[in-house]
Amino acid sequence: MTSGSPALASIDLAVVDVSAKTIWLFLHVRTQDGAEGFGEATLFGAEEAIAAEVAKARALLLQRPLPLPGGALQALAMAQASSARRAVTHALEQALVDLFARRAGLSVARYLGGPYRDRLAAYANINRGISDRTPAGFAERARWVVENHGYDGVKIAPFDGLNWQGDLAQRRRALAAGIDRILAVRDAIGRERRLMVDCHWRLSRLDAIEVLRLTESANLFWLEDALDDGAFSAEDFRSVRSTANGIGVRIAGGERAETVADIHDIAAAGGMDVVLPDLRVTGIRNGMVMLQCAVAAGMEASIHNPTGPVLDAISVQVAAALPSFAILEGQVGETALFDEIAGGRPTLIDGHRPVPDGPGTGLAPKLSFDAALPKAGSGIATFAGVAGAGADA
Incomplete structure (x- = not known):
């Protein structure tokens, strides 16, 4: 183990039961110093x-003389890792990047080589807050x-219950209902504000062209x-x-992309203007490389950020550390717990989010770690057909 890289002393899990649609999971790591x-x-x-994967991580990593963060992440690496293993590995990377930035007295953006900007264009994902x-x-x-914010x-996800493979009459009803929601939101927010529509892969080609x-x-x-x-x-x-570009609309996607190879495939297909990978899926450093490759291929960079306040704080810092970045998502209005954990509502100035420049992410989350998971069956096993929910809504 190199000097200045103490061993991990603890890895703790916090569980926040937000709603039937949402359970947030947070990691807290501490080194021996x-x-x-x-x-x-x-x-x-x-x-x-x-x-279960957090328990495995404890067994593999705690008290071992591994160089951090790379040695710890390598110890968790495995061929064909499950989505849960990848999520824990990437959460550990987030926590260790945050930890070492705090130790150095740097913001995460500075620790990662930035920042390239001190504020970010931002939009609110409001879908889960619409009952x-x-x-x-x-x-x-x-x-x-x-x-108020x-x-x-x-951003809204208006196509509840739509499945491009489903019954034609039901599809037409769901499509019409979604379009009515889009037009109502545009009237409500005015012409000057951006309106994004997330379809959660529910449309056929003809459906998408009709929506446009x-x-x-x-x-x-x-x-x-x-x-x-x-x-x-x-x-x-x-x-x-x-069709979209012909009327001045961008096509966005890529939240399921995991590797640079996926970005290559997206670029080769030529069907996307904006790529927004999710740091839970990609990890921090891999995600940054992916987005730089996307920009080099002529697409705009964004980040999928629909979850809790810890990922939100990380995403702000990563976005600031990228040479080119378009606009950042934020989950808004689903629960007051977001602001309670974060210690306040995210600040906006002229529609932009300032990038905190204090040590680490600048977030000191108010959380109880190693809380029990909700009882089996208290959540939902699938989002299919659930109003206001998609893969990540």
Whole structure:
């Protein structure tokens, strides 16, 4: 073990039972010299698997003379790792990057070689906070968020119950309902604010083109994850992108991308304008390389950030450390627990989020670690058909 790299003394898990749709999972790590850092391993529907992987991480890593963070991450690496193992590994990377930045007295953005900017364009993912799924309910929530939180953009997932493989009559009803929600939100937030629409891979090529045609007056900023890349061809993706770009709309996606090879495939397909990988899926350093490759291939960089306050704080710092970055997502209005844990609501200035420049992420989360998981069955096993939920909503 190199000097200045003490062994890990503890790895603790915090469980926050937010709602039937959401359970947040956070890691707290501490080294033998008392330094600490925080990461987020939220993985919807896999809470027990995450807890088991944290126990394995303790057995593999604690008190061992491993060079940190690389040695610890390598000890957890395995061929064909489960999604839970990857989530814990990436949460550990977040926590160790946070820890070493704090020890150095640097922000995470500076520790990672930035920052390239001191504030970030930002938008609010409001979908999980919309309990009234009527167009009026969507509109009311969107208006409340922009007026009370100061965001210049919102993202909604309006196509509840839609499945491109489903019954035609049901599909038409769900599609029409989604379009009504989009138009209502545009009227509610005004013309000057950005409006993003997340489809959660629910549309066919023809559905996506129809949505773009029928919402042209809504002036969407982007249409996200319209098509499932496992079911549709590169030609389908290019067709949707061409239609979108023809009316000034971007196509966004890539939250399931894991590697630089995935970015290469996305670029080769030519169907995307904005790539937004998720740091829980990619890890920090790999995710940064992926986004730099995406920018080099002519796409814009963003980050998928729909979960809790720890990942949010990490994502802000990573976004600031990237040479090119478009706009950052934030989960807004699902629960007051977000602000309670973070110690306050994220600050916005002219629709932008300032990048904290204190040590680490700048977050001292108010959490109880090693809390028990919710009782079996208290959450949901699948988001299929659940209003306000998608893969990550």
